[in-house]
Amino acid sequence: MIKTMAEFAANNEMPEVLFWVGCAGSFDQRAQRITKAFATILTKVGVSFAILGKEEMCTGDPARRAGNEFLFQMMAYNNIQTLNGYGIKKIVTICPHCFNIFTNEYPELGGKYEVMHHSTFLQQLINEGRVRIKEGGAFKGKKITYHDSCYLGRANGIYEAPREVLKALDAELVEMKRCGSNGMCCGAGGAQMFKEEEAGTTRINFERAEEAIETGAKIIAANCPYCTTMLTDGVKSKEKEDDVKVLDIAELIEASLED
Template identity: 70%
Template sequence: MSTYKIPTMAEMASSGENPEILFWVGCAGSFDDRYKAVTQAFVKILNKVGVSFAVLGPEEACTGDPARRAGNEFLFQMQAVANIQVMNGYNVKKVVTACPHCFNTIKNEYPALGGNYEVIHHSQFLQQLINEGKVALQGGGEFKGKKITFHDSCFLGRANDVYEAPRDVIKALDVELVEMKRCKTKGLCCGAGGAQMFKEPENGKKDINIERTEEALSTGASAIAVGCPFCLTMMTDGVKNKEREHDVKVYDLAEMIAKDMGI
């Protein structure tokens, strides 16, 4: 029986290999029960397509994004410098991650600390695989013809101007992509960015994820697609709050592609 291969950089290095890409899993991808499924789906795709990759496994640590955005620059840099030492030690050239926060931090903020890599988000990576014909989509899977809306992650969209890659991935599934009124540059945050994920919201009239979920539900979509672990949590909670979990699902892009590929 051939099983899924998930080599670590350490294993690769000990056998003298250097993988093409480092898959940066991130804390949510490693520990969050719901997002672990996304990590697994993405790894299945990488296996199926035969991409040369490895993960850091236990050597990975938080990029430091929430610490930096909460104001703790010292803690951020401790995390960042340690990560950069590990990555530079393995001579990492290209990083793919399913987390827009990790993506933004490694791509834009690690260079100032000596970490220079080509960094792409998994939506961009999936888009490339689809464009190159490496991912054979069935096109008749459970999403065919369904209405699906995409919720832009701020750290992918406004922060880094990636708007089309995730949409191209969704459209490749032969679905009807319906946009919310606030989308792309005007996309409304899920409420978790800037380290809000790790604290209760300040006093207000409403939670941001409820506001956003209401907008997503108003499109009549049967699924909300996201490309970010925090957005996934916030939108899933929102759908539960609106008692719509029976007919509206929240998926990450990688899960949708893996489902369609039958893996």
């Protein structure tokens, strides 16, 4: 059973880490699979963690990026009240947008926590030997290409941790032409996820998916629920959904855990 922070607090206990799920991870059916995969990893390797459950709210990222500062400040105020109320020290999240806003934008509003994105968290668990990958796993020798999300990569300079995690799978990592700090956006950031694109010659996710498919990889590894959705749609638009799968690194690790 996954316990909420309220349940921990009721027993006067503190988990090792708070798992901030985020809205996509909570409600979106595709993203829920990422959430479940990550929660499964944490449970299997014995990391004590809690979720906020119904007390979690949108961090306000899409509102702020769209330009609605009032709404962002409201959400931030409420979230910080909740987190500080529980005395939260450490947060791990599967969403780079939540990660960025906790790391860079909540501290000056009074919300100061040690924040980790799940790719860095997984890398640590692997390094510490807590997460062990089974020999000859499903992805051994398979071509995987990694898509840098903007809010993990350029926004916070995290390029290596997710790649290190993928290396643990013994897969063949192939890079797209635009990768690392030159990585191309999936098209969802800045609240674009919630509106139709402006008129253009193509869609951003189509362009990016095409680039990923061109690497010949059978798996596109992502680290962001929005990227996962956008790239999955992009792959479908090229009618490659049977050959090329878009998976979050948590899903890849969960499928390769030692029994």
